[in-house]
Amino acid sequence: MSSKVIQLIEGLNVSRETFDNLESYNAELQRWNPSINLVARSTLSESWTRHIIDSAQVFAAAPSSTTWLDIGSGGGFPGMVAAIIGKEMCPKTRFTLMDSDQRKCRSPMKQSRQDHLLGQDQWPKDDDTALNALNAHPSDEECE
Numbered sequence: 555m556s557s558k559v560i561q562l563i564e565g566l567n568v569s570r571e572t573f574d575n576l577e578s579y580n581a582e583l584q585r586w587n588p589s590i591n592l593v594a595r596s597t598l599s600e601s602w603t604r605h606i607i608d609s610a611q612v613f614a615a616a617p618s619s620t621t622w623l624d625i626g627s628g629g630g631f632p633g634m635v636a637a638i639i640g641k642e643m644c645p646k647t648r649f650t651l652m653d654s655d656q657r658k659c660r661s662p663m664k665q666s667r668q669d670h671l672l673g674q675d676q677w678p679k680d681d682d683t684a685l686n687a688l689n690a691h692p693s694d695e696e697c698e
Contacts, residue, residue, distance in 0.1 A: 558603070562603065566607075566610050568643075572641070572642045575638045576606055576635065576639075579635070583630075584598065584601065587629070590658060592658060608632065610636075613639050613640060613643075617644060621650075622647065622649045624649070624651045626654070627653045628655070637649035
C-alpha cells in the first residue's frame with residue numbers, strides 16, 4: 555500500500571476492526587472482479603483510492619443519516635463501504651444496496667457483504683428477498 559493510501563486511510567479515523575473489514579472487502583473485490591466485473595478492470599489496481607476512499611467520503615458527507623439507498627450498487631460502492639463504516643460510527647443506520655444485474659446480486663461477493671454486516675442467521679433465507687437488496691439491519695444503539 556502506498557504512503558498516500560495509508561495517509562488517506564488514517565484520515566478515515568476508523569477502528570482497526572472497521573479497517574480490517576474494509577481490507578477484507580477489498581480482497582474479495584480483487585478476487586471476484588475478474589469473473590464478475592464488479593468495477594472497471596482499469597480501476598482495480600487503485601481500488602483503495604478509486605472506490606473505498608471515495609465511498610468513505612460519501613459516508614462522511616452525511617454520517618448521521620439513518621437511511622441510505624445505493625441504487626446501481628454494482629460492486630458495493632459507495633453503499634457497502636458506507637455500511638461497513640456506519641456499522642461502527644452509526645449502528646442504527648439502515649443501508650440498502652440494489653443492482654439490476656442479477657450476477658452481481660447473486661455473486662459470492664453477496665456472501666462477503668453479509669458477513670461484514672450481518673450474522674449468517676440474520677440474513678434472509680429466501681434468496682428472492684435478498685436478490686436485489688442488501689439490508690444492514692440497525693441495532694438498538696443511537697447514532698451520535
